[in-house]
Amino acid sequence: MSDRSQLIETGTPFTFDAQRDAEFERLVKRYPTRESMILPSLWLVQEQEGWISAEAMAYIADRIGTFASKVFEAATFYTMYNLRPMGKYHICVCRTLSCYLLGKQEIVDFLNREIGIKPGEVSSDKMFSLEEVECLGHCGSAPVVQVNGEFYENMDVEKLKELLATLN
Amino acid sequence: MAEKIKLFVNGQEVEVESGKNLVDAIGAVGIEIPHLCYHPALGADGNCRMCLVGIEDGRPPLVPACKTRAVEGMKVQLDTDKIRKIQRDVMEFELVNHPVDCPVCDQAGECKLQDYYMQYDGQKSRMSVPQVRKAKHLDFGCGVIHDQERCILCARCVRFTRMITKTGELGIVNRTDYARVTIFPGRPLANRYALNVVDLCPVGAMTSQDFRFKQRAWFLTKSKSICHGCAKGCNIFIDHNREKYKDDIIYRFRPRLNEQINGYFMCDEGRMSYKLENEQRLTKPVLNGKVADFGTTVEGIRRALSQAQKMLFVVSPNCSLEEMRAIQQFAASQNATLSGYSDGYIKQGDGDDYLIQDDKSANRAGLELLGIDSSKTGFETAVAEADLLISFQNDLTRTLGAEACNQLKERMVLISIGSHEDSLTQMAAIMLPVASYSEKDGTIVNADRILQRYAVAVEKNAPPVTLIQAVAQLGGEITSLESAWDDLNTVVAGLNKVDFAQIPEQGLALTDSEVSNVAA
Numbered sequence: 001m002s003d004r005s006q007l008i009e010t011g012t013p014f015t016f017d018a019q020r021d022a023e024f025e026r027l028v029k030r031y032p033t034r035e036s037m038i039l040p041s042l043w044l045v046q047e048q049e050g051w052i053s054a055e056a057m058a059y060i061a062d063r064i065g066t067f068a069s070k071v072f073e074a075a076t077f078y079t080m081y082n083l084r085p086m087g088k089y090h091i092c093v094c095r096t097l098s099c100y101l102l103g104k105q106e107i108v109d110f111l112n113r114e115i116g117i118k119p120g121e122v123s124s125d126k127m128f129s130l131e132e133v134e135c136l137g138h139c140g141s142a143p144v145v146q147v148n149g150e151f152y153e154n155m156d157v158e159k160l161k162e163l164l165a166t167l168n
Numbered sequence: 169m170a171e172k173i174k175l176f177v178n179g180q181e182v183e184v185e186s187g188k189n190l191v192d193a194i195g196a197v198g199i200e201i202p203h204l205c206y207h208p209a210l211g212a213d214g215n216c217r218m219c220l221v222g223i224e225d226g227r228p229p230l231v232p233a234c235k236t237r238a239v240e241g242m243k244v245q246l247d248t249d250k251i252r253k254i255q256r257d258v259m260e261f262e263l264v265n266h267p268v269d270c271p272v273c274d275q276a277g278e279c280k281l282q283d284y285y286m287q288y289d290g291q292k293s294r295m296s297v298p299q300v301r302k303a304k305h306l307d308f309g310c311g312v313i314h315d316q317e318r319c320i321l322c323a324r325c326v327r328f329t330r331m332i333t334k335t336g337e338l339g340i341v342n343r344t345d346y347a348r349v350t351i352f353p354g355r356p357l358a359n360r361y362a363l364n365v366v367d368l369c370p371v372g373a374m375t376s377q378d379f380r381f382k383q384r385a386w387f388l389t390k391s392k393s394i395c396h397g398c399a400k401g402c403n404i405f406i407d408h409n410r411e412k413y414k415d416d417i418i419y420r421f422r423p424r425l426n427e428q429i430n431g432y433f434m435c436d437e438g439r440m441s442y443k444l445e446n447e448q449r450l451t452k453p454v455l456n457g458k459v460a461d462f463g464t465t466v467e468g469i470r471r472a473l474s475q476a477q478k479m480l481f482v483v484s485p486n487c488s489l490e491e492m493r494a495i496q497q498f499a500a501s502q503n504a505t506l507s508g509y510s511d512g513y514i515k516q517g518d519g520d521d522y523l524i525q526d527d528k529s530a531n532r533a534g535l536e537l538l539g540i541d542s543s544k545t546g547f548e549t550a551v552a553e554a555d556l557l558i559s560f561q562n563d564l565t566r567t568l569g570a571e572a573c574n575q576l577k578e579r580m581v582l583i584s585i586g587s588h589e590d591s592l593t594q595m596a597a598i599m600l601p602v603a604s605y606s607e608k609d610g611t612i613v614n615a616d617r618i619l620q621r622y623a624v625a626v627e628k629n630a631p632p633v634t635l636i637q638a639v640a641q642l643g644g645e646i647t648s649l650e651s652a653w654d655d656l657n658t659v660v661a662g663l664n665k666v667d668f669a670q671i672p673e674q675g676l677a678l679t680d681s682e683v684s685n686v687a688a
Contacts, residue, residue, distance in 0.1 A: 003302075005341040007353055054353050061352075067336030068352035069326075076341040 004076040004083055007054040014056040016063075020044045024063070034064045038074050042081050050090070051082040080133070087122050087129035089167050091147050096135035098142035103156065107143060108132065110157045114164065127167075175242040190233035190244060191219055201246060202255060202284050204262075204370050205322035206234035209432045210331060216322055218258050218284070221246055230254065252288070259289035265299045265345060267317045275372030277385035281320065300345045308338070309356025310436060311377040312365060316348040319373035325349060325365040332433065333359040349373070360524060364433045367422055376420070378440065383409055383419045391625035392424060394612060396486055396605050397438035398519075399527035401614035401675075402430035406442070406606055406625040416626045418442045418606060426674055429618060435524050445626070448589045450601035457597070462633065465600055466641045469558075472581050472598065473642070476556035479504035482547070483540060484561035485513055485529035488610025489619075489663075490652035491635045492531070492538050495560050497655065498644035505554070508535040509547035512566030525615050530605075533613035537662050537678075551576065558583040560635065561602070565591035585638055603632040609649055611671065613678065619666065620675040 016024060027040050041060040045052045052075055061068040075081045082090070091111065093104050108130070112118055115128045122129040138144045141153035145160065152163060170185040177199055184193040191201045192208060205216040212234035219233040222245035230251065233244075245251065262281060270276045302316035326338045326349060337357045341350055351357065357365075366376045388407040395402040403426040410416040421442045423434035453465035460468070473479065481499045483492055485508060492508075499506040510529060519526040535542050551557065557580055565573045570591050576582060577595045584596035587604035606626045613619050633641075640647045646655060653668040662678055 003342060003346050003348075005348065005350055009353065058352070058354075067330070067339070068355050069329075069336050069339030069350075072341050072350075072352045073339040077343050 004079070005072075007057070007072075008084055009054045012055065014045070014049075014053060014059040016044065016059075017048055020048050035066050035070070037064050038066065038071055039078075042071070042075055042078075046082060051085050085122070085126070088127050089147055090129045090131070091145060092131050092133045092136070093119075094134070094136045094138075094142070094144045094146075095132040096139075098139035099135075099144055102142045104132075104143045106157055107145065107155060107160055110160060114161075173238065173240040175238060175240065175244060177244045178247055179243075184238055186238065186240075188238055190221060190236050190238055193238035194233075194244070199246070201233045202288060203234055204280055204284075204320060205324065207324055207327075207368060207432075210324055210327045210368075213323055213327065216258065216262075216320070218255065220251060220254050222248055222251060255284075255288040256291065259284055260291065260294070262320050263289070263293065264295060265302075265317065266320070267299070268293075269318070273318065273372040274375045274380045275318075275369075275385075279372055280370035302346075302348050306350070307356070307377075308351055308362075308374075309358060310362035312357055312362055313375050313377050313380065314349065315373050315375070316350070318371050319349050320371055321347055321349070322370060323349075324368040324370070325374055328365055328368055329357070329359070329362075332364075333361050335359040338365075360435050360437065360520070361433060361522070363436045363439050364423070367432075379420045383407075387411075388419060390422075392623070393606060393625045394530070394620050394622040395421065395434060395438040395441065396530040396612075397435070397441040397528065399525040399529060399532055399615035400430065400438075400523050401530060401612060401618065401620055402426075402434040402438055402523060403620075404434060404438075406445075408606075408626050410627075410629075415629045418445050418626060428674055428677070429614065429616075429620075430523055433523070437524070444588065445604055445606045449604070450586060450589050450593060450599065451630075451632070453601060454596075454599040462600070465598060466638070468598055469583055469600065469642055472556060472583065473502060476581065478553045479556045479558070480547075480550045480554035481506045482510075482557065482559045482562045482564060483508050483535070484559075484563075485510045485527075485532040485535055485542070486605075487531060487534070487561055487635065488605075488608075488612055489531065489534045489538070489656060490610055490646070490649050491560070491639070492534055492540065493652045493656050493659070494636050494639045494644050494646035496538055496540060497646055498639050498642065501643065501645070504558075505550040506540055507547045507550055508532075508540040508542035508562075509544060509564075510542060510562055510567055511544065512563075512568070527615060530614070531612040533615065533617055537613060537660055538656075539660075554580055556581040556583070558585060559592055559596070560639075561586045561588075563588075563590040563592045565595075585635065587632070600638055601632060602635045602638050607632055608634045611668070614675075617678045618675040619663075619671060619678055621668075621671045 028037050042052055045056045057071045057075055058068050061071045093107055095104055111130055115123050117123050117130045119130050119132040136144050138153055143155050145152045145155045172183050173186040174181055174183050177194055182197050184197055191203050191206055201219050203219040205213045214232045214235050220230040221233045222230055224243035304315045306314040308314050329338045330336045337351050338349055340347055363376055366374045387409050390405045390407050393404050393406045395404045403424040405422045405424050406418055407420045408416055408418045421439045425432055452459045453462050455465045455468040481504045483495050496506055513529040514527050516526055573595055582596045583598045584593040585600040585602055586593050587602050593599050609623050611619055611621045646652045656663045
C-alpha cells in the first residue's frame with residue numbers, strides 16, 4: 001500500500017460517453033440507493049479512460065448526488081482503480097499463494113527484462129504498465145496474468161513471449 | 169425524567185438512566201469508560217475499540233460499550249486484566265504513527281490521547297521502524313487546520329460533516345497505515361458550523377487557525393456563558409486568561425452542552441464573536457467631545473435630561489431583561505418615550521433551520537415580554553418630537569443608517585450609553601461606557617422563549633460599570649438584579665411565577681400560559 005490520495009487533474013471536465021451514460025442509467029435502477037453507484041461508476045470511468053482523474057470523481061459524485069469525499073474514499077481504498085494513466089496494455093500478474101508458488105516471479109522478472117518495467121511502473125512509450133495484484137480467483141490455473149482485464153492462464157515465460165508478440 | 173435501572177459495575181451496584189448506551193449511562197454517574205470515536209451527538213461508530221467492556225452473561229468475551237445498551241441487572245466489568253491489556257494495546261496502536269509532538273501541539277492539556285496514555289498505557293514506544301509520514305498544516309477551509317500525522321482516524325469530523333451539516337466535505341482516504349482524513353481537491357470545508365470539528369477532534373489533528381498557538385489550554389479559565397451572536401442563545405464556555413501584567417482577555421468561545429437549545433455545537437460566526445468582547449471597546453466616558461470621568465459624565469447626562477423637553481430612550485435588543493426593566497422604569501420616571509426599534513439587527517433570510525437565526529440580537533423576546541414598543545412607526549413618531557435621545561447599547565446606525573443618525577444629531581442631544589465603539593457612539597455628544605455581556609450578570613430570553621441566566625465571566629482590571637448601575641446613577645430606581653426581579657415578577661405577566669434564584673442551568677421554557685411558568 002501507499003498513498004493514493006494525490007489525485008491527478010486533467011484540467012478538462014469529465015463526462016461519460018454515450019455508451020457509459022446509457023450503462024450508468026441502466027445500472028442505477030438496480031440499487032435501492034443512488035450511492036450504491038459509486039463503485040460501478042468508477043469502473044465505467046476506468047473502462048472509458050483507463051484511469052480515474054479528479055474531474056471524473058467529481059463528475060461521478062455530482063451525477064450520483066453524493067459527496068465527492070465518498071467517491072474519493074472508495075477510489076483510494078480499492079487498489080484496482082487506477083488513479084493515474086496506465087499503459088495501453090495494463091498487465092496484472094497475480095502474486096497470491098498459488099501463483100506465487102507456481103512461478104509468478106519468473107513472469108515478473110521476464111517482463112522487467114523484456115519491457116523494462118517493474119511492478120507499479122509504466123513503460124516510457126506508454127505501451128505497457130505492470131502491476132502485481134492479489135488473488136484473481138483462478139488458482140486452479142495458476143499462474144494467472146491479466147491484460148486489460150482479459151485472463152491468460154497457466155502462464156509461463158514462453159507463453160508470455162507469444163502473448164507480447166501479439167500486443168502492439 | 170427517564171426511568172432508572174440498576175446494574176453492576178465491577179461488582180458495585182449503580183443506578184443509571186435506562187435507554188442509554190453504557191458509555192453514557194455509566195459515564196453519567198461518574199464512572200468513565202474510555203472512548204475516542206464515540207460522541208453522543210454522532211452516535212456509536214465502534215471503530216476505536218477503546219470502550220471494550222466485559223458483560224458477565226455468557227455473551228462473547230468483550231463488547232464495545234458505545235454500542236451496548238444498559239440493561240437492568242447487567243454485570244459490567246471494566247477493570248479485568250484482559251480489558252486493561254486491550255486498552256494498553258489499543259493505545260499502543262494509536263501511537264504507532266503518532267508524532268508525539270505534544271510540546272508544540274495546541275491540543276496538549278485537553279487531548280484524549282495524552283490523557284489515555286497516562287491513564288491506560290504509560291509504556292515506552294517499541295517502534296523501531298520508520299513511521300508513516302503524512303501531511304501537516306493542511307488548510308481545510310473555514311479556519312480549520314489539519315495535521316494528518318496526529319489523526320487517530322476516529323472519523324468524528326467526517327461523521328459531523330455528513331450527519332450534522334450534511335455537507336460531507338471530509339472523508340478518510342487510502343487504507344491501512346496510509347489512511348488519512350482529507351478534503352476532495354477543490355472542495356474545502358464550506359459550512360457555517362465547520363469549527364465544531366476542532367472541538368470534536370479528540371486529539372490535536374484539527375486545530376483552529378484563529379486559536380492555535382495563542383494559549384495553552386491549561387492556562388485558560390473556562391467560564392459558562394451564553395452567546396449573544398443571535399437570538400438562539402447557544403450555551404458557551406468563555407475561555408479567557410489574564411496573563412501577568414495584562415488584562416483579562418478572551419481567547420475563544422466553545423459550545424457548551426444544552427440539549428434544549430444548541431446541543432453540543434454552535435455556529436462559527438457566534439464562536440468568532442468572542443473578538444467583539446475584546447476589541448473596539450469603549451473605556452473612556454466622553455462629555456461634549458472631551459474625555460471626562462464617569463461621575464462628571466453622569467452629571468452631564470442628568471443636566472441634559474433636566475433641560476430636555478421631549479426625551480426618547482432607545483434600548484438594545486441585546487440588553488438583559490433586568491437592564492430593559494431598569495431602563496423602562498427610568499424612562500417612565502423621566503416621562504421619556506421608550507423604544508426598542510432595532511430592525512437593523514435582523515438579517516432577513518440569514519438564518520437556517522439548525523441554530524443560526526435571522527435575528528442577530530440576543531433578547532428581542534425580552535423586549536416583547538416587557539411590552540417595549542419596537543415598531544418603526546412608534547420610533548418615528550417619538551423621534552419627530554424629541555429633543556434628546558439616549559441610546560442604551562442600541563446602535564441606531566444599523567437600523568437607520570449613518571446619514572439619518574447624523575441628521576438626528578443636528579436637531580437633538582444624542583447620548584450613547586454602550587459597551588462598544590460603533591457608528592452611533594462616534595456621533596454622540598455624550599458617551600458613557602458600560603460592561604458587555606461577558607462582564608456582567610443577567611438573563612435573556614431566546615427566540616424559542618427559553619429564559620437563560622448568565623454570569624460574570626471576565627473580570628477586567630478596571631471592571632466596567634454595568635448598565636444597571638449606570639441607569640441607577642442617572643436616577644433609576646433599580647439598582648441590582650434582585651431589585652429588577654422584584655419588579656419583573658410583579659409587572660410582567662409572563663414572568664410573575666419565575667423565581668430568579670431558581671432558573672435552571674438548562675434554561676426555563678416560558679410558555680404562553682402563565683400558570684406553567686413555575687420553575688421545577
